[in-house]
Amino acid sequence: MSKGILLAWIVSISAVLGSLYFSEVRGFVPCEWCWYQRILMYPLPVLLGIGLFREDRAVKIYALPFAVLGIAASLFHYAQQKIPYFASLTSCSDGVPCSGEYINMLGFITIPLLAFTAFSIITAALLLSKK
Incomplete structure (x- = not known):
């Protein structure tokens, strides 16, 4: 069993x-x-769980695109919250604005930053897992 895939x-x-x-x-x-x-996040526990169960290290091929796209999406969302220019680029007009912050711990930790951190750890763990 790969420790990197387990961590992811x-x-x-x-x-x-x-x-x-x-x-x-x-x-x-x-x-x-x-x-x-x-x-982008919700399929990852299923994909990685199946990969762990089957001891299939090739699961990285299927999981990495989700994680890398998740990094980009969460980074853009975080920029919408913290940089006024990016907030104007969004199409979020119905419901909750994408620039809104439900949590803001220490002045910079928001939900998109938490997602960015998770996607980054998953990506790094998969890339660093043994072949």
């Missing part, structure tokens, strides 16, 4: 559970870009 699986499960906690327990309504990040 644990992080992906944690991210999905955190996402569900924010929406279902805390009542935070996801914005459009939050949904894009969820679309």
Whole structure:
């Protein structure tokens, strides 16, 4: 069993559970870009779990595109929250604005930054896992 794939699986499960906690327990309504990040994160526990169960290191080929696209999506979403120029680029007009911040710990830790961190750890763990 690859420790890198195991770490990526644990992080992906944690991210999905955190996402569900924010929406279902805390009542935070996801914005459009939050949904894009969820679309990219939610398949990862399943893909990586199957890869672990089957001891298939090729799962990296299937999981990496989700994680790398997730890095880009969460980085753009974070920029929308923290850089006024990027907030004007969004098409989020219905419901919750994408530039809104439900949490803002220490002045910079927001939900998109948490997603960016999870996607980055998953990507690094998969890239550094043994072949």
